[in-house]
Amino acid sequence: MSLVVLDHATKRFMTSSGGLHTAVSEVSLTVEAGEFVAVVGPTGCGKSTTLSLISGLEPPSEGTATVAGKPVTGIPDGVGYMFQTDAMLPWRTVLGNVAAGPMWRGVAKDKARDQAREWIERVGLKGFENYYMHQLSGGMRKRVALAQTLVNNPSILLMDEPFSALDVQTRALMQNELLNLWSDTNAAVVFVTHDLEEAITLADRVVVMTASPARIKDVFTINLPRPRNVEEIRMTPEFIAIYSEVWQSLSSEVEIARTTGANRVA
Template structure:
């Protein structure tokens, strides 16, 4: 079996508070991710799911434990990592084509080659003909397609996604989920997809990781044995989907209720 692409070994992250204390965002995280695997991470709001991505990406160092990518400890941003945030990172003063070409240019690709790569990815995400448009001229779904092209043009081996479709309407969100699966298929990239939407996690992932209430650690991991390729709206109607959903929700619900109780106690 291939060695893990990403490993978190008892990883903990603490942040200083304004009162001189510390806040533990995640604790004793142990998780592995293999090449070509799609893993979704769910948990109560504010439990530390996004912090997990920050540890893998090198944007935040672990306070304790280890984070490894390709067997090497993460000491900065590892090579081959792509990050798609909840809020897209398109630059308003750049056209669609120039936004997508920016990544290759930063990596030293000559301008002509970078624009050629960008043009291909703009086409692949369904925006052919919109290369000269600017972000303010695009719908929310089109901006997400630009953000997806920005990420994939760099051919990442690890794709980190932090609730990337949460701001979209239901119909556009389903379209983008299908688009993500289509574009990811065959790339060999590993995906860590953070979401608050359990349906989304089951429809997309090979495995769903349930996090505990804050400070988060891994509570349980569930395999999703649904065949690929998948169409999101179709797979949601199947008996297999509903069975997996119910099983995971039974685990997640306990943590959501704990988080609500803790929040109520803090307010009181």
């Protein structure tokens, strides 16, 4: 049984004019335990909405979303969500933010703090436990967000462009950090990104979505060996060949989205 199943899932939203906007249309996707799936597509096509269907933040208008064999009717157990912007409490320290999740799930305070310290060390922030968010760099905040998510031992990790705001060097460091931490788990990852290089570097499969409304156009298996170093693997002929193949599929959708957007403006 697949850990995540979207079966002909469609999502429509009411517009300000009273009409309906279809964000996602007839999407069927499975994700296995321990699999890393990246989702790419034009800006605004509905990639993030796909994550919302899996997480239970939005119900499908048609079709079904299933996690661990159960229909998604709310936020399923075992789902961790890492957003593009930080979801941390500024009045809490690093330790307080990372320990908050286990405590909200009923773990005793001392045990939750022990678990938090372990993950803070694993993401390379030992010694920063008592710092506040405004005292950290962007990359350090992302490390806190990773620890905050992984401390709950999720079976499914949903990531919505988590590294897009980082500079190139820090982004590469965080990509390697994510791969190293994920390799020690059996979590399924669904990773939304605009960056095709990032998608290929990280994933076992890359899902290409169409211009809005989002449909699955192609799915590419990424046969690059693991473990991967994100900076080294991008220089290999195998990576370049895969990039060229996936870009041929994606580029036409990007052009459709650009043309449609230009026509709307005109």
